[in-house]
Amino acid sequence: MKRIKAAIVGASGYTGFELLRILAAHPNVEVVCATSRKEAGEKLSDMYPALKAAYGDMTFCEPKFELLKKADVAFTALPHTAGAQIGGELIDAGVKLIDLSADFRYDSLALYEKTYGVKHPRPDLLSEAVYGLCELNRKQIAAARLVGNPGCYTTAAILALYPLVKENLIDRGCVIIDGKSGVTGAGRKSDVDYSFCETDDNFRAYSAVGHRHTTEMEEKLGISLSFTPHLLPVRRGILETIYARAATEDFSAIEKAYEKYYGGEQFVSFSSRLPDIKLVRGSNCCRIGAAIDNKYGLVKVVSVIDNLIKGASGQAVQNMNIMFGFDEGTALTALGEHL
């Protein structure tokens, strides 16, 4: 059996943890290093005792290039610009890269730089970077050495809207996305705003105008839209309610569109029954439901993912499986936890 070496750069956060969890069960992958500047020298299991069963006394290490370049693939789970900097060096050294920051998601350098308010450290790599939405870009991913892993809100939105846009079933100029995310979406944070006391039994909107995932959605879908995120008192999971002017009154046209694009997929599917978060929690799935409000001429689409899995680390592993020719679902599950 083919075995590869994987490095996780920025492994102490929640997406790093989830990568470690998923890869622990992957028969073709050996995690050779898990870096964390802040936690270097500490055992993985001191921070995440659940990892002890798989990683024993392995420690977080400094992100040393000499070490990292020995890997076959690196996952960079770092803030934007940091991902491109260290990731760029690794690409240059022949390591395949799956970057979980926003650095390699955009086609347009200008749109990236405007959205994030920074200069891109490695604009030379943008043209070869593949947007890692597996179900839509499978072929390019298979051939890529550099994948920009999509954002969490973005994954749920694009998978939900892509068939409707492509089949001209909605008006492109009037799309509203009301997004709700679990708290792990904010990462592992020492911040009163994400403390249990301020978050439990509460609910709020944030970034009501100009959330960064908006431009990522717009570029990939080729439409203009308005996106408003909210913070749910749940740990994992995103549910987006999407409102678009219907170009049809025929619900079966919508069903057919989803069947056309996702009929053969194991991790993405459509059902007329609206999905809830527990359907996908713990899984690598995106589940989509819809209804037409004919009185009002509106399509309402509901899309759910586990933000840490299909919205981050699971999709990253799915991308790796495609890039290295492993069975695409290896170490991933389509079964939600429900409970």
Place this chain on the structure above:
Amino acid sequence: MKRIKAAIVGASGYTGFELLRILAAHPNVEVVCATSRKEAGEKLSDMYPALKAAYGDMTFCEPKFELLKKADVAFTALPHTAGAQIGGELIDAGVKLIDLSADFRYDSLALYEKTYGVKHPRPDLLSEAVYGLCELNRKQIAAARLVGNPGCYTTAAILALYPLVKENLIDRGCVIIDGKSGVTGAGRKSDVDYSFCETDDNFRAYSAVGHRHTTEMEEKLGISLSFTPHLLPVRRGILETIYARAATEDFSAIEKAYEKYYGGEQFVSFSSRLPDIKLVRGSNCCRIGAAIDNKYGLVKVVSVIDNLIKGASGQAVQNMNIMFGFDEGTALTALGEHL
């Protein structure tokens, strides 16, 4: 000090409980009976031990007309049609009525009957019934003997939209309301769908097309809109995110509109800081915030209430205070719990 006798008809559910809690602290009101067909003979404190401090060994009683007609005011917290039946008899007997069902909310008999799929038991009373949204109909409420207490989602939506509609700051034909409610909104239920295991750490949309509160909102606002409710894993609280085409790019016009309508109100206010649920939980307040997305020509309004208080029992008591000439805020608070 003026003292009145109040009857609560249908007191064993959550709105009944909350009425009992609020009225326990009301210096002008004596609760003379709390009816429940199902729980008749049981102590209030067996079902709700927290009530013992205020109601001792008082029991739920059968809803006998001879008993109820001695009250000065009756609160009917019953399913639709039941509220109008028993409430109608009480009105005929000279008891003032605050009905928490949908029976006396509509101006249009036809709209009520179509929305709820039933014949109205007392259509003769519709014309004199006053819609009990206190801040908008204060004068009529003061003179009324029959008040239809507004729905919970409806209260949050109308208070948020009324100033914008009246001042022509939004396009009337393109309003989308994404509503999220705590689980008490579904009442006290033996239903697996509302069990802790199915609801905690979960989130879902429901009644994606045709939720009944839609027509109530439309009639009161004189606009057409699309409403989608969702179930939050919180006990109390509603947050609505409202999307409307802006007829202005000037945020200060919006601030002025809210100031004009609610500037002197103790329980309703506007702030440019978007409100969250904990701001109002435990209070009789509706707090409203807004932002303009000028790139997209959209006003986004966020409105929050405690569904059991301003969305039901608190507003009912506020209506009673107005009807009987008590200080409007008696037994109610504007202070949210935060924690």
Place this chain on the structure above:
Amino acid sequence: MKRIKAAIVGASGYTGFELLRILAAHPNVEVVCATSRKEAGEKLSDMYPALKAAYGDMTFCEPKFELLKKADVAFTALPHTAGAQIGGELIDAGVKLIDLSADFRYDSLALYEKTYGVKHPRPDLLSEAVYGLCELNRKQIAAARLVGNPGCYTTAAILALYPLVKENLIDRGCVIIDGKSGVTGAGRKSDVDYSFCETDDNFRAYSAVGHRHTTEMEEKLGISLSFTPHLLPVRRGILETIYARAATEDFSAIEKAYEKYYGGEQFVSFSSRLPDIKLVRGSNCCRIGAAIDNKYGLVKVVSVIDNLIKGASGQAVQNMNIMFGFDEGTALTALGEHL
């Protein structure tokens, strides 16, 4: 690869669901029927949409003997006495049985009948039934055709106390177990007491005297103890805090005892760091920690499991793996979810 056929009798509850989830990933098992009297004819995925990915349109079926007897192994997830009735017939027909009720847990018929207040339907089978606490009875389980799967509270308590009792490190006459369980421990219930509104943000003791798991713990440990269960506002997980008079002041003696019994185990381990629930949620593990309060002469032991997995369905699958000679950890994981 060896493949066996499994039947799940009483598959619509939470332990049934969890069995279905675990077995979906088991390479050696085909689930040939999932029975439910109440839900017969309904699709598994209508009740648990998460199962669709694994079971497609499979339906719950009536528990017909002709069908069940074709299985190699049956899991009975039924109320007590029902497990023994149908399970007894299956044993007679040559089907291996793992019963998740209390029917085959006790050595003493009298103690079972007193504890549960019923007559045992198949006392003839008690003597051959093996108590399915895998780590303690592995050899007997391997040879058994009938296993009584332990209770959830019981599993956490026995695994925590067994080494201390066997090594005489605690006083047998003074053991107090303060147990706290997640709500799935009560099963899938339409009951206001387990509704979200009554359970969330709440905590309570129940069955303060005489909870049935007490006698099961006492029989297996050969000691007398007092057990008090509590209901946590979490879905999954049990944490027990156990207080015993210390027969030693030497903590290392305690560490050595756990090392002796569990040093080679993949699913049970001891650490001086006290475990929390998230360490084991989603896994088949029991994690144990302890401290000595020398001032007071007390050992405090903390033991955690996922009540649906090591406390029910996971241990049942572990038992099956042992009975059929599969690798003991097949389809089970030692990695907790943490998030």
Place this chain on the structure above:
Amino acid sequence: MKRIKAAIVGASGYTGFELLRILAAHPNVEVVCATSRKEAGEKLSDMYPALKAAYGDMTFCEPKFELLKKADVAFTALPHTAGAQIGGELIDAGVKLIDLSADFRYDSLALYEKTYGVKHPRPDLLSEAVYGLCELNRKQIAAARLVGNPGCYTTAAILALYPLVKENLIDRGCVIIDGKSGVTGAGRKSDVDYSFCETDDNFRAYSAVGHRHTTEMEEKLGISLSFTPHLLPVRRGILETIYARAATEDFSAIEKAYEKYYGGEQFVSFSSRLPDIKLVRGSNCCRIGAAIDNKYGLVKVVSVIDNLIKGASGQAVQNMNIMFGFDEGTALTALGEHL
């Protein structure tokens, strides 16, 4: 009506917030300053928007002595030693003091200094400080100028055990307290360990040996005991399960003891029905229940409080009411929220 001026020193934490909330509804009290070194100059309502309705644009201020000494009463909600330092100066200046730290709770200077590992800044004041457990020390509180407000775990434990100890109904040498607290007990913290993601759906023991409240309980009750705290995934509320060797088999003796001590109290009561947290959340009550396990010779007592109210700020206000001759229950409620 008599009106007094109150200062809150250390007002930005959760007990400070709760004092502000309670005093907002107190007809005899004007809050003249709310200090916070860290938040000085910031509006109360920027940190706690819910306070705007009562405090408008009032800001946190520096704890200047010139300002504070004008108050009639000061509440110090500060870490230990800080409470005694600033509080001591205020006492010297003639301001009555209610200190919410541990500084004035102990009779024994040595026990305080050993427990907290510090030198007491004002040992001269210890002898006149009254332990502010209102129901037990009412007379001394009425005459005091300095009150040490009890700890949260301590309040629930002492109120539960006092009648049993005084009436010799339990063995003094064998008391075990298993305490469970909501997360507000840890204060307003930027700490990953109290973040939503690490705390929700989780449960853990902490300070398994030597929690500081142990010595406070022991000194006040005159017994020796072992206390183990746990962290519940709830915001407010403490439930303690207390195990003691019974000196009686007669449950009515226990009922009589509680009746004797608390029969006339509005905020403390006993019932044979075990209390849960929602019974007291939002109220100033301590509710106690008990059962005898005669097989095992054990009394099990369950005691619940809202840790922020009876366990901190509510009891502080109750103490103030007693000290200034106001009705003892002013601004406090005995009604729990239930929902």
